[in-house]
Amino acid sequence: MIQTSLTAGGRGVIAALLTAASLGATPSAAQPRDRTEAKSASRAVPREIATKTLPNGLQIIVWPDHDISNVALYNWFHVGSRNERFGITGLSHFFEHMMFNGSAHHPTGEFDRVMEENGGANNAYTSNDVTVYQDWFPRSALELIFQLEADRICCLTFDSTKVESERQVVYSERRTSVDDDNAALLDEQVMATAFVAHPYQIPVIGWPSDIERWKMSDLKSYFRTYYAPNNATLILAGDVAPEEVFALAERYFGPIPAQPPPPPVTTIEPPQLGERRVSIRKPGQVPLLEVAYHIGTPRDPDSEALDLLHMILTSGESSRLYRRLVDQDRTAVGVGSSVMEGFDPGLITFQATLAPDKDPAAVESALYQELSRVARDGVTEAELAKAKNMQLSAYWRTLETINGKASALGENQVFHGDWRKLFSSPARYAAVKGRDIQALAKRIFDDKNRTVGVLIPEEERRAGAPSAARGAR
Ligand SMILES: [Zn+2]
Numbered sequence: 102m103i104q105t106s107l108t109a110g111g112r113g114v115i116a117a118l119l120t121a122a123s124l125g126a127t128p129s130a131a132q133p134r135d136r137t138e139a140k141s142a143s144r145a146v147p148r149e150i151a152t153k154t155l156p157n158g159l160q161i162i163v164w165p166d167h168d169i170s171n172v173a174l175y176n177w178f179h180v181g182s183r184n185e186r187f188g189i190t191g192l193s194h195f196f197e198h199m200m201f202n203g204s205a206h207h208p209t210g211e212f213d214r215v216m217e218e219n220g221g222a223n224n225a226y227t228s229n230d231v232t233v234y235q236d237w238f239p240r241s242a243l244e245l246i247f248q249l250e251a252d253r254i255c256c257l258t259f260d261s262t263k264v265e266s267e268r269q270v271v272y273s274e275r276r277t278s279v280d281d282d283n284a285a286l287l288d289e290q291v292m293a294t295a296f297v298a299h300p301y302q303i304p305v306i307g308w309p310s311d312i313e314r315w316k317m318s319d320l321k322s323y324f325r326t327y328y329a330p331n332n333a334t335l336i337l338a339g340d341v342a343p344e345e346v347f348a349l350a351e352r353y354f355g356p357i358p359a360q361p362p363p364p365p366v367t368t369i370e371p372p373q374l375g376e377r378r379v380s381i382r383k384p385g386q387v388p389l390l391e392v393a394y395h396i397g398t399p400r401d402p403d404s405e406a407l408d409l410l411h412m413i414l415t416s417g418e419s420s421r422l423y424r425r426l427v428d429q430d431r432t433a434v435g436v437g438s439s440v441m442e443g444f445d446p447g448l449i450t451f452q453a454t455l456a457p458d459k460d461p462a463a464v465e466s467a468l469y470q471e472l473s474r475v476a477r478d479g480v481t482e483a484e485l486a487k488a489k490n491m492q493l494s495a496y497w498r499t500l501e502t503i504n505g506k507a508s509a510l511g512e513n514q515v516f517h518g519d520w521r522k523l524f525s526s527p528a529r530y531a532a533v534k535g536r537d538i539q540a541l542a543k544r545i546f547d548d549k550n551r552t553v554g555v556l557i558p559e560e561e562r563r564a565g566a567p568s569a570a571r572g573a574r
Pocket residue numbers: 105106107194197198274
């Protein structure tokens with residue numbers, strides 16, 4: 102069984118946790134396990150973490166943790182929809198599927214079957230920036246997992262029957278996850294409008310006509326370029342010793358040759374000079390609003406201030422936008438936000454699900470009032486302290502599990518350029534001042550810098566009526 106997930110923009114683990122909290126779940130009241138340690142803010146870099154780069158360029162990072170005899174493996178390929186071009190959009194995500202469809206020593210279906218027989222489980226996801234493969238397994242399966250993972254990189258099967266059947270699977274995934282999902286459809290249109298030059302305009306799932314048309318030659322050259330060992334970062338956390346991991350990596354990944362580095366993405370999105378708007382009219386239950394502003398990258402000095410700002414605005418029921426739109430105005434039933442985490446400057450995006458029959462213009466203007474209020478008056482000390490506490494408790498929660506450790510190491514290595522930055526992140530968040538957040542809000546929440554998307558539900562046409570619209574869920 103292929104398990105896949107699709108993320109519209111690479112969001113960090115901690116950011117994702119917080120976004121989930123902002124979408125209605127009550128944030129957990131968990132406190133750092135060791136408050137003394139937490140207070141000292143910057144944790145020392147654990148000495149047991151070891152790294153190695155193979156001669157073919159594969160980067161490996163190992164975090165031994167012997168609490169339980171399991172292992173989490175994350176293999177990050179530095180390829181996502183940002184590396185695509187018109188004609189082959191969606192190809193990165195397509196490979197996420199093809200990677201489960203058979204390789205030289207393991208015919209279709211065997212990857213999952215053998216892994217499950219040995220107590221393991223797996224998943225994968227594709228974003229604008231990366232494609233990540235995850236395995237969780239008992240340490241007894243360590244060598245087997247290396248064998249399975251290396252076989253599909255070395256010797257993936259390119260069988261035209263498999264390609265055609267998987268093309269249909271992805272085409273129907275597009276239909277259910279985007280075309281029939283109003284929030285996803287609106288997000289796709291907002292991204293394609295906010296970016297006129299940079300390939301972040303390309304949806305991760307791909308445009309329908311490209312999904313229908315990519316050719317075997319496109320697949321082969323894309324795979325050779327981007328699924329090379331020199332374009333991957335392999336992370337393991339759990340009941341392993343670095344030396345055994347490095348030896349297995351040498352044995353199974355070592356023989357896979359390096360490839361010329363992939364062509365860099367050099368296009369820089371030009372500054373936006375005025376508001377852009379996009380509207381969608383299609384069958385649906387309620388109106389939707391999405392507002393996006395251009396931001397920098399996770400490596401910018403104000404990226405921690407941005408995370409805290411986004412929590413203050415939408416994390417939990419005491420957040421500013423929840424209180425204003427859901428509690429006070431009662432014009433929205435839900436509000437959330439997300440911050441893109443990737444290689445190039447992305448977006449901060451606010452999404453509101455309106456109460457039935459409410460006017461999107463009223464919600465939009467209330468949203469702008471709240472954003473302007475942060476730019477004009479800043480945030481309170483209590484709000485700042487709460488956001489920092491939530492960030493810190495999410496940090497410690499992440500490091501409680503081998504899955505969190507593997508994911509966070511990879512995220513820091515790939516998006517922040519150095520896995521060690523994980524351990525200085527509490528100190529960086531602690532150093533953020535209220536005035537930093539205010540200055541950032543003033544700069545970002547400029548109406549010339551925003552893209553607004555509105556979805557207005559319209560009557561569903563009766564069967565037989567001449568319409569291209571499909572039924573909304
Ligand atoms: Zn998929």
